[in-house]
Amino acid sequence: MRIATWNINSINARLETALRWFEEAAPDVVCLQEIKCIDEKFPAEAFERLGYNVAVHGQKTYNGVAILSKSPLEDVMRGLPGDESDEQARYLEAVVSGPVPVRVASIYLPNGNPVSTEKFTYKLAWMERLKARAIELLAYEEPLALVGDYNVIPEPRDAANPQAWTSDALFQPASREAFRALKWLGLTEAYMAVDGAPEAYTFWDYQAGAWQRNNGIRIDHALLSPQAADRLKGCVIDRHVRGWDKPSDHVPLIIELDL
């Protein structure tokens, strides 16, 4: 089973690009972030025609996440627990049914810039809530994949020009520590776990010719429970999609699980 995560940067502005990739890659499950629309405006029919079941947690203008799956989705949960006042649509969780069910979460972790504002404290608080949810889910001792745009550059090797990110929320020591703390719970980062783990990026800014200069960062990640990591067969970044017409600034990250 192949599970992908992709920050699509508006599903409606990107529908043609998205469908092109779905037909090319034929993934079993796709977690989308930054759909930038309310549930009613998600083009679900276009994906249902390709055989996908659709779960959406949308929001007007900003954020918004979705899960698309060829096999039925059960136990759908919208929103990250831990703060009733949080209205940002950044977390959607569901169980992909099958002989070996897999729980999947589509995560759009807050960007957190600028660092000296409440946006950064919100980011860190959100990561703390994600950690609490991960502790609950790990207790099930089942295959679990927490995938998405984490907005964290884990290590200097994950940026073409790490110096340029030192004052950015994505590369703050506190952000990186919180990401490491998630992994220390017993989650395996899929991309780093596969043989080789070549230096590669998942995001290139639209500005200043970042793609042409390969000035990218690796901020989209897949964290796996031990029961999922045991079944990990591969993890690839679909880099070429960034060179298409009307690209998202992110590209898909795909994990393959032997279920």
Place this chain on the structure above:
DNA sequence: ATGGTAGACCTTCTA
């Protein structure tokens, strides 16, 4: 030191 791009939407915010 600044500007460079993209999307939603109404004018500026977010990234």
